[in-house]
Amino acid sequence: xxxxxxxxxxxxxxxxxxxxxxxxxxxxxxxxxxxxxxxxxxxxxxxxxxxxxxxxxxxxxxxxxxxxxxxxxxxxxxxxxxxxxxxxxxxxxxxxxxxxxxxxxxxxxxxxxxxxxxxxxxxxxxxxxxxxxxxxxxxxxxxxxxx
Amino acid sequence: xxxxxxxxxxxxxxxxxxxxxxxxxxxxxxxxxxxxxxxxxxxxxxxxxxxxxxxxxxxxxxxxxxxxxxxxxxxxxxxxxxxxxxxxxxxxxxxxxxxxxxxxxxxxxxxxxxxxxxxxxxxxxxxxxxxxxxxxxxxxxxxxxxxxxxxxxxxxxxxxxxxxxxxxxxxxxxxxxxxxxxxxxxxxxxxxxxxxxxxxxxxxxxxxxxxxxxxxxxxxxxxxxxxxxxxxxxxxxxxxxxxxxxxxxxxxxxxxxxxxxxxxxxxxxxxxxxxxxxxxxxxxxxxxxxxxxxxxxxxxxxxxxxxxxxxxxxxxxxxxxxxxxxxxxxxxxxxxxxxxxxxxxxxxxxxxxxxxxxxxxxxxxxxx
Numbered sequence: 001x002x003x004x005x006x007x008x009x010x011x012x013x014x015x016x017x018x019x020x021x022x023x024x025x026x027x028x029x030x031x032x033x034x035x036x037x038x039x040x041x042x043x044x045x046x047x048x049x050x051x052x053x054x055x056x057x058x059x060x061x062x063x064x065x066x067x068x069x070x071x072x073x074x075x076x077x078x079x080x081x082x083x084x085x086x087x088x089x090x091x092x093x094x095x096x097x098x099x100x101x102x103x104x105x106x107x108x109x110x111x112x113x114x115x116x117x118x119x120x121x122x123x124x125x126x127x128x129x130x131x132x133x134x135x136x137x138x139x140x141x142x143x144x145x146x147x
Numbered sequence: 148x149x150x151x152x153x154x155x156x157x158x159x160x161x162x163x164x165x166x167x168x169x170x171x172x173x174x175x176x177x178x179x180x181x182x183x184x185x186x187x188x189x190x191x192x193x194x195x196x197x198x199x200x201x202x203x204x205x206x207x208x209x210x211x212x213x214x215x216x217x218x219x220x221x222x223x224x225x226x227x228x229x230x231x232x233x234x235x236x237x238x239x240x241x242x243x244x245x246x247x248x249x250x251x252x253x254x255x256x257x258x259x260x261x262x263x264x265x266x267x268x269x270x271x272x273x274x275x276x277x278x279x280x281x282x283x284x285x286x287x288x289x290x291x292x293x294x295x296x297x298x299x300x301x302x303x304x305x306x307x308x309x310x311x312x313x314x315x316x317x318x319x320x321x322x323x324x325x326x327x328x329x330x331x332x333x334x335x336x337x338x339x340x341x342x343x344x345x346x347x348x349x350x351x352x353x354x355x356x357x358x359x360x361x362x363x364x365x366x367x368x369x370x371x372x373x374x375x376x377x378x379x380x381x382x383x384x385x386x387x388x389x390x391x392x393x394x395x396x397x398x399x400x401x402x403x404x405x406x407x408x409x410x411x412x413x414x415x416x417x418x419x420x421x422x423x424x425x426x427x428x429x430x431x432x433x434x435x436x437x438x439x440x441x442x443x444x445x446x447x448x449x450x451x452x453x454x455x456x457x458x459x460x461x462x463x464x465x466x467x468x469x470x471x472x473x474x475x476x477x478x479x480x481x482x483x484x485x486x487x488x489x490x491x492x493x494x495x496x497x498x499x500x501x502x503x504x505x506x507x508x509x510x511x512x513x514x515x
Binding site: 090091093094095097098100101102103104106107109 | 172174176201203205211215258259260261263266481482483513515
């Protein structure tokens with residue numbers, strides 16, 4: 001091992017791998033955010049998943065919730081559903097397709113990327129959304145995750 | 148029945164519409180199976196099932212449109228059926244009004260499961276909930292009319308209700324006379340008479356228990372759509388006044404789900420020939436499923452249909468009276484496709500008729 005590290009080629013590969021890992025880790029954070037006037041200050045990952053899957057229509061304090069969704073294809077959306085909800089993009093589509101088909105639910109409206117989600121969450125009473133860690137600002141309240 | 152020319156035209160129209168209609172959510176369901184039965188002279192065969200295409204869009208902030216069309220071959224060539232086409236307007240966050248063609252809101256199964264085979268656990272629906280052209284059909288499973296639907300949320304749970312008024316059904320008893328059975332016609336673009344079908348359904352889903360239960364009622368003034376030579380009533384005249392009341396429940400927790408429904412009929416015969424008066428009948432099923440693993444599930448269902456032999460309604464339809472045991476093994480390859488193996492045994496009440504076993508391996512899928 002010591003000999004390997006001494007060789008410049010292996011050292012460069014190791015350094016590159018470490019850098020890639022650090023970059024991935026740094027960009028991996030997702031924060032669940034809410035309108036600053038919400039009556040709750042935090043929610044669990046399970047509650048967040050149920051809210052975004054349409055299974056929970058009210059926040060833990062009983063107030064109605066409005067979901068502000070990212071558009072399909074956003075990396076933060078894939079990350080949120082992978083880590084918090086436990087669904088791949090195709091599983092998520094299949095989930096909503098079955099609900100729409102049976103009349104049991106309608107997927108939340110998609111607003112765009114982090115900027116649009118922040119704007120709508122901050123202006124809509126009872127709104128909840130998610131953005132990448134780095135996009136969080138003071139216009140919203142962090143309910144789960146974040147830096 | 149439609150020709151290949153119209154199918155091609157329809158396909159081109161859809162293909163042209165997709166790029167421009169980005170906001171419409173389209174999806175499709177399909178299934179392919181290998182099946183057979185112990186009925187005399189029946190051969191095992193592969194079968195392409197229904198191909199179901201649906202789309203929905205919120206066309207303004209309070210109004211959404213939904214369509215569902217099905218391509219299927221009932222045995223004499225492909226047909227295209229508009230299964231559902233409706234517009235829904237949200238009046239308040241908890242009450243909406245809609246118009247169009249729906250699945251009739253009777254009971255649980257007909258409300259929860261539609262034509263997409265992957266959605267229901269078993270290969271076949273309960274026999275008595277067959278669609279109108281099915282061999283076991285005894286109910287109008289579709290309705291064309293207006294619907295009010297709402298929800299009342301309480302601490303103990305959610306109460307959902309639906310009230311629908313639509314075209315009355317009819318039966319062409321000339322077909323019974325010639326083929327031994329007729330189909331229920333739910334009248335998509337017209338009606339035989341001014342009397343309408345009325346259906347109500349209320350469901351309560353408990354918040355503290357994984358249990359929901361409901362009640363429903365239906366009144367359908369069946370008319371004669373044939374010449375009336377067999378039934379003795381004139382064309383478009385009253386044939387049968389059908390009243391159905393029933394209840395259902397569903398429990399689902401820890402991988403176990405149990406569903407049961409009961410339908411209690413009172414059919415009033417309007418024929419001056421048979422003069423059978425009011426006749427009671429019943430149909431029910433109980434189904435239990437257990438998810439052994441995330442992907443593997445076992446299901447058992449018992450169904451029963453019971454009616455009086457003097458009731459002309461079931462004679463017009465050629466309904467088989469008896470019970471059926473259904474066993475299914477289901478393996479979900481993914482959220483988008485599943486394999487189902489089913490064995491169903493039908494035991495007729497009439498000893499002169501033979502019992503038989505149906506078996507099928509079905510691969511059902513969802514396209515997004």
